[in-house]
Amino acid sequence: MAKNKNLPDSPGRYAYDGLDRVIHEKARLGILTSLAGHPQGLVFNDLKDLCSLTDGNLSRHLQILCEASLVEVWKSYGNNRPQTLVRLTPAGRQRFLDYVHVLESVVTDALAMTPASNDKPRLLPGLTPQ
Amino acid sequence: MAKNKNLPDSPGRYAYDGLDRVIHEKARLGILTSLAGHPQGLVFNDLKDLCSLTDGNLSRHLQILCEASLVEVWKSYGNNRPQTLVRLTPAGRQRFLDYVHVLESVVTDALAMTPASNDKPRLLPGLTPQ
DNA sequence: CGATTGAACTTTACATGGCAAAGTCTAGCA
């Protein structure tokens, strides 16, 4: 949990390289989180509702997630209608978890200094004020 | 902590409306997190290094954060060079905190179902499998 | 003392990418 990330102010300390662009997008983050909680997969319309997305929107993002091999899409015919089932791939689940861990560190960073800002007389770290 | 967010699968459950676009961008998230930990503010170059950004990049994002009233920018002349000091505004700090709380719930959601996926016999929530 | 370098930003231009509106395709129904 404590890599070199708790060092005071090293260069790149807040670069958050691990924030995978493909995952970090709001809509896709919602999609992946939904899927993470539904290992059996979700059909297109349920996913659409859970994430409050439009058809076109969801379609596009699924395409992107698919190309990145984060999810897999299964087509079939449930009660005489096309049904699209979406699931996380194992690799996708792993990449998502990695991403979430970075997210955790962002939250930790953010909450570490902030809430005590009114009572703690803070000393300036490495900055030379002149 | 438990709004209606722990309800099984209500529509919009994973929409994450609170993920403010202005804040959610990777680079700006880094900038804001840096600033959250440095209430006295940071100068342009330190911020640049902490976030591993290029000059132009940082400049652009600061502009955006400024227009959104999340940060304030002070110009001056420290040792015969222009110095730009950047700080979170009080409102900015609040909005950032709000955002971080949403982020926390994303992490919670993501980790809630996922890590036990090998030993916990999971029961399907609200989905009707047919 | 005019030219040049270097620091510290700003501006511009391009290219990616998100989003919504329009389009496709199949099945049932009148």
Next chain:
DNA sequence: TGCTAGACTTTGCCATGTAAAGTTCAATCG
């Protein structure tokens, strides 16, 4: 055999992130 409805896909526009080029000013060099 049109027509409507559902389930997506495709297209096109516009916002936005990024890198490269530009600007400004102080100090230094010839």
